[in-house]
Amino acid sequence: MADVIEVGAARGDAPPPAANAARRRGASARRTGRATPYLFLAPYLVLFGVFGLLPIILGLWLSVHQWDFQLPNRPFVGLDNYKQLFSSDSAVYGDWWQSVRATAIFTALSVPLLVVVPLGLALLLNRSFPGRTFFRAIYFAPYVLGVAVIGLLWRFLLDANLGLVNRLLGVVGLPSDTPWVTNMPWAWISLVGVTVWWTSGFNAVIYLAGLQDISPELYEAARMDGASAWQRFRNVTLPGLRPVLLFVITTTVLASANMFGQSFLITQGTPGTETRTVVWFIVEEGLRNNNAGRAAAMSIVFALLLAVVSIANFRLFRYKED
């Protein structure tokens, strides 16, 4: 992602011809004050400062304090909040790593499907046929609904007794009493399945834009060389999609790792707390149990973990490119 941004920035900042620049500088100096650029920026920068930058600093500061919203005393505790996350005799250790485990399982199960299924949809839609825009819209539609609607809807559809899913399975002669949201492994299958249903259209639209950027001449040339459909996919489509693929994988990993609403509403953390994710545990600890300091430390460890995963992603793809 960084690469793409840099390229864009470089293109935009390319200096115009010298005469041109001088004329522009002269003109703007005459008609507008030096403060103008800063005045344009000011409203956003106030928001960005208070809700974008300040929380980063405040988060670091909180993480080295024992901070309870209800207590006046908020002593400095150094790295204690961090140490507790890594020492197996602390009270929080078990629940914290349980939530990391839940998040890792969900991410590992959902990302491959969310990378492959939408690619299939995009390939299907990347041809000219009547009704193409219509089908694209249908497949994208679930994505515009919020997680609250998705959660309520699927909690109902997956209801073991009253749900449509078991009803349909019964109609085709399959077991119709699966406890989709309360037992393992069904709970994970449900959460992953719902997420694939909900967000595949989003990734498919991104793929579709990438596919349309691949030159038709490349396919034509491959066809003339007698390449089969699979060879064309392998040697033209996939290489052409590489930057888009990297974007999709990176953003999907981040989205899956940040999962909260699905398990909060559909499985409600069950069985036990097996489907309680990191984000859920952080807000629970910080905002329900008033351990803001410890929750801030978790947030930072979590953000660093995600950064490592993202960087690994980039490395992997770079390496393949060479």
Next chain:
Amino acid sequence: MTTPTPTANGSGSGPRRVGLYAILVALTLVFLVPLVWMVITSLKTYTAAQEIPPSWLPNPLSGYGYEQILNNSANPVLRWFLNSMVAATLHSLLVLVTASMAAYSLARLRFRGRGVTFALIVGTLFIPPTSLIIPNFLIVDQLNWIDTLAVVVVPGAASAFGVFFLRQFFLSLPNELEEAATLDGANQWQIFYKVVLPLSKPALATLAVLSFLTNWNDFLWPIFVLFSPEKLTLPPGLGLLQGSYVTDYPVIMAGAVLASLPVLILFVLAQRHIIQGVSRSGLKG
């Protein structure tokens, strides 16, 4: 829907075409049936929705679910709907105004510190917003914004996405426009307001729609910063509704339908903008 018409090019001959449409229609069912089921159930009576196995059609057709959510003092769903509408509209406006001004400055004006400012803003795109929830809660608490409209309108507007998105668009506009306007005696504010913004309508519309959707659907933040029943937006409200009606599915589905309608209508009307916005974020983001 259009009917299959075999053509020589495109996706092959007649039988292959039929196969393609068979797959497309099957997928359509997968994506649509859950949504249709939501509507069907919202029109059932409580007893009809408790039948095992459930009946396919609402018989009798009933307004029970909707009556429950419309006359309900413990769960003022209409109030939540209104709150969501106001919050998402104001949020969208705030993003449009602040992001377009900042993006204009970063894309079209030259000043000391521009590179650093932009790098700082873009840098935060790489920080997962969920990891800032705890400190952000503390900040809105200090501002006395908990349980107010501002808490669901303002903080999200700090997102770097809008600035980044509009800056990319502004960079693509030709320099000649400003030069001509400058020669005509326009200052930067006039150029921004009378030249750049009108030319950027598609990008502004896309950003407005995406911001509205994001705010309308936000769940994690409002469930922790809004408490009073009359202050809630729809997503936390729906959670409450599920809590009080448990398996009274016609009522819960009526709530879900109410929360879905505005965004589905918006999607139908602004489909092009939404899909373009998403695909552009993939190519340039």
